[in-house]
Amino acid sequence: MKKIIYLILLLTLTFVMVGCKTTSDNSEEIDNNNPTNITEDTSVKLGIDLIDDNMALFENKRVGLITNATGINSEWESTIDVLNNKVNLVALFAPEHGIRGGDDGGTYVSNTTDSLTGLPIYSLYGTNYKPTEAMMSKIDVLCIDIQDVGARFYTFITTMSYAMDACSEYNKKFVVFDRPNPIGGVSVEGNSIDTDCLSFVGRFPIPQRHGMTMGELAELFNNEYLDEKCDLTVIEMENWTRDMYFDETGCPWVLASPNMPTLDTAIVYPGTCIFGDTNLSFGKGTTRPFELIGAPWMDSIETADALNDLSLPGVYFRPAAFTPSTSTNSGEVCFGVQVHVLDRKTFNSVKTGWAMLKIIRDMYPTDCQVYERALYVAGCHYIYEDTYSLDQLYNILDNESVAFSKLRQPYLLYDLA
Numbered sequence: 342m343k344k345i346i347y348l349i350l351l352l353t354l355t356f357v358m359v360g361c362k363t364t365s366d367n368s369e370e371i372d373n374n375n376p377t378n379i380t381e382d383t384s385v386k387l388g389i390d391l392i393d394d395n396m397a398l399f400e401n402k403r404v405g406l407i408t409n410a411t412g413i414n415s416e417w418e419s420t421i422d423v424l425n426n427k428v429n430l431v432a433l434f435a436p437e438h439g440i441r442g443g444d445d446g447g448t449y450v451s452n453t454t455d456s457l458t459g460l461p462i463y464s465l466y467g468t469n470y471k472p473t474e475a476m477m478s479k480i481d482v483l484c485i486d487i488q489d490v491g492a493r494f495y496t497f498i499t500t501m502s503y504a505m506d507a508c509s510e511y512n513k514k515f516v517v518f519d520r521p522n523p524i525g526g527v528s529v530e531g532n533s534i535d536t537d538c539l540s541f542v543g544r545f546p547i548p549q550r551h552g553m554t555m556g557e558l559a560e561l562f563n564n565e566y567l568d569e570k571c572d573l574t575v576i577e578m579e580n581w582t583r584d585m586y587f588d589e590t591g592c593p594w595v596l597a598s599p600n601m602p603t604l605d606t607a608i609v610y611p612g613t614c615i616f617g618d619t620n621l622s623f624g625k626g627t628t629r630p631f632e633l634i635g636a637p638w639m640d641s642i643e644t645a646d647a648l649n650d651l652s653l654p655g656v657y658f659r660p661a662a663f664t665p666s667t668s669t670n671s672g673e674v675c676f677g678v679q680v681h682v683l684d685r686k687t688f689n690s691v692k693t694g695w696a697m698l699k700i701i702r703d704m705y706p707t708d709c710q711v712y713e714r715a716l717y718v719a720g721c722h723y724i725y726e727d728t729y730s731l732d733q734l735y736n737i738l739d740n741e742s743v744a745f746s747k748l749r750q751p752y753l754l755y756d757l758a
Contacts, residue, residue: 385590386579388518389414399428405480407434410441411488411595420486436500437466438598471503477511486518488597490607493549494542494718502562509571517575519556521590523607526552526583530691532741534720543720548745549691550611560752582758600630609680612694618715622675626665633663635677638708645678647700655688657681
């Protein structure tokens with residue numbers, strides 16, 4: 342009797358297990374055939390990734406290209422090589438830092454020949470900022486593919502504006518292979534530029550953090566600031582949305598310049614770049630440029646405490662000591678702070694940078710020096726002259742950021758997610 346009961350239980354258990362497996366297998370089949378389970382490719386496609394869809398722009402044309410090491414497609418292939426294989430690429434144009442991106446900031450770039458392609462390289466950061474008639478006579482279309490970092494004073498956008506001037510003057514087409522703003526396209530931070538503070542690090546009155554892509558800036562410049570509009574085409578990205586930071590795009594990161602090693606650098610840069618025009622080290626010659634700020638005569642702990650007492654959103658100031666290997670205070674131990682961004686969505690780089698400068702000036706009035714050339718990075722006299730309180734400065738930044746946000750609206754090419 343016990344054996345019979347045992348056999349019945351065993352058979353029952355077997356049927357249950359087979360039934361469960363059959364149900365499970367059927368469920369898998371159903372799920373695998375469900376269209377909602379098909380993974381759509383939502384990775385960001387850069388402008389240069391879409392070259393094959395835009396070949397008509399270059400048919401029977403002599404093509405020039407403004408680029409550097411950041412000009413690559415999603416497969417890490419150089420835009421120089423992509424265009425050299427697909428179109429009649431006849432000339433290269435080099436911005437600040439050179440065609441391969443290795444020259445130090447502020448160092449003039451020379452005309453030369455590209456060793457890999459044999460193409461002539463014309464400098465746009467030396468004797469000429471704008472392509473000359475002789476340069477432009479060799480091409481029919483001028484393209485640009487460069488990774489900007491989202492800051493007014495990063496000179497690649499000024500180089501683009503002068504190239505657009507040349508295209509207008511000499512009746513050439515200008516094409517932008519668009520790519521992401523690495524610090525997103527939502528936040529706008531900063532002030533406009535006083536007329537007498539316009540320069541190569543701020544040709545047009547846009548704020549320090551403009552929140553636009555190169556293609557969007559080209560549309561803005563063409564419609565708002567250039568004397569004569571050029572024949573402009575922006576090859577837009579696919580799948581990029583305004584709320585994306587670069588590490589959310591899936592695109593490869595390449596140093597945009599020697600002192601722009603990481604996305605972290607780009608996030609703080611619109612605010613802390615001002616320290617490049619002081620007698621403080623801004624971390625150049627360390628692994629954390631623009632994040633480390635200090636000088637031999639500062640007290641790290643007192644400075645960090647004073648800055649943290651401001652309770653600025655999204656940031657913590659850690660007492661730090663560092664020895665820069667180059668630039669200001671090279672070879673000297675500097676005491677100051679490292680800027681740690683805790684929440685990049687609430688962090689305001691420009692307000693943070695200006696607050697840092699204000700506090701350090703107040704704490705070290707006889708030691709801290711701000712050089713006159715700060716007028717051009719700040720875009721105004723009142724930072725150099727230390728005219729206003731922090732609250733007054735914040736009010737200026739808020740008002741002028743709102744004004745620019747309205748101005749840029751018609752030229753935005755991409756939506757929020």
